[in-house]
Amino acid sequence: MDVVVAHHGYCFDGAASAALFYRFVSETMPAMRDARFEFRGLMYEPNAPSPATRLKKGALNAILDYRYTASPLIDWYFDHHVSAFQESGSEAHFRADTSGQKFHDGAYGSCTKYLADVTRARFGWAPEGLDELIHWADVIDAARFSDAEQASSFAAPAMAITAVIQEQGDEALTSRLIPLLATRSLAEVAASPEIVNRLGPIKLRHEAFAKRMGQVGEQLRNVALFDLSDQAVDTVAKFVGYQLFPTAVYSVMLSRSPKRVKISVGFNPWSKKPRAHNIAALCEKYGGGGHPVVGAVTLPPHELGRARTIVQELVTALNR
Numbered sequence: 001m002d003v004v005v006a007h008h009g010y011c012f013d014g015a016a017s018a019a020l021f022y023r024f025v026s027e028t029m030p031a032m033r034d035a036r037f038e039f040r041g042l043m044y045e046p047n048a049p050s051p052a053t054r055l056k057k058g059a060l061n062a063i064l065d066y067r068y069t070a071s072p073l074i075d076w077y078f079d080h081h082v083s084a085f086q087e088s089g090s091e092a093h094f095r096a097d098t099s100g101q102k103f104h105d106g107a108y109g110s111c112t113k114y115l116a117d118v119t120r121a122r123f124g125w126a127p128e129g130l131d132e133l134i135h136w137a138d139v140i141d142a143a144r145f146s147d148a149e150q151a152s153s154f155a156a157p158a159m160a161i162t163a164v165i166q167e168q169g170d171e172a173l174t175s176r177l178i179p180l181l182a183t184r185s186l187a188e189v190a191a192s193p194e195i196v197n198r199l200g201p202i203k204l205r206h207e208a209f210a211k212r213m214g215q216v217g218e219q220l221r222n223v224a225l226f227d228l229s230d231q232a233v234d235t236v237a238k239f240v241g242y243q244l245f246p247t248a249v250y251s252v253m254l255s256r257s258p259k260r261v262k263i264s265v266g267f268n269p270w271s272k273k274p275r276a277h278n279i280a281a282l283c284e285k286y287g288g289g290g291h292p293v294v295g296a297v298t299l300p301p302h303e304l305g306r307a308r309t310i311v312q313e314l315v316t317a318l319n320r
């Protein structure tokens with residue numbers, strides 16, 4: 001039987017969750033010993049099809065680190081997004097499940113750590129040799145960095161891998177990386193040609209991006225605002241904004257690619273002031289979502305005008 005692992009795409013936590021699940025299946029389900037794994041990246045895009053469309057009849061299907069959908073094809077489910085149940089009827093479907101194989105906890109910083117904890121507690125499985133992967137997925141997905149400099153550096157192997165996955169982690173690449181993440185140390189994966197050959201150009205684009213952020217950025221009371229919509233971006237460095245405006249409590253960034261306009265909203269993890277807003281809830285008002293500390297709204301590329309209005313409303317709301 002094939003195993004279909006549909007995971008949050010272009011995301012270190014999504015790939016790390018898939019790596020853990022790959023090991024979990026291989027080590028605890030004897031019938032799956034010779035299974036062929038297919039890894040499929042799911043994206044939060046406007047009008048993204050239901051994740052069920054990426055699952056396969058007759059396979060063992062899992063959705064990891066992505067929103068739930070009321071599909072009979074889902075055999076395993078793990079997620080930690082507080083916005084997991086936006087589809088109408090999906091939460092009731094999840095609650096009514098009796099398989100004991102579907103799990104959601106919005107309090108977790110990463111799906112990887114959640115998957116590790118649940119499989120240990122419920123199935124007595126401990127993923128040997130993956131502590132480092134679990135630790136870093138939790139640091140990266142929950143932005144538990146010591147400061148904005150560490151958060152923007154490629155020095156740690158996990159950060160180099162993350163940079164490549166976030167920018168170029170299509171299914172062809174992650175299908176090769178996930179089995180490596182499942183079986184090698186992060187240093188070994190970071191030294192692989194898959195990462196090394198891509199990282200140099202990414203670093204250059206990152207530097208150019210940081211420079212542009214500095215040019216367009218402005219601080220409006222509690223909020224650092226970056227409107228990058230005058231040209232398409234292919235690199236996004238989430239924490240550069242807090243390096244530039246360390247006293248900002250929140251950041252709002254408007255960017256666009258040929259496929260979408262994106263508004264990224266975040267709480268400065270190093271802010272001296274407490275967080276007074278649930279960012280997922282703010283983004284949900286506009287059809288977006290995420291976590292209490294970080295979220296996003298994506299719109300079709302032709303809705304840039306509407307995106308600018310939403311940005312103004314978000315800045316006002318965050319300064320309230």
Ligand SMILES: [Mn+2]
Nearest residue numbers: 013065111141
């Ligand atoms: Mn995640």
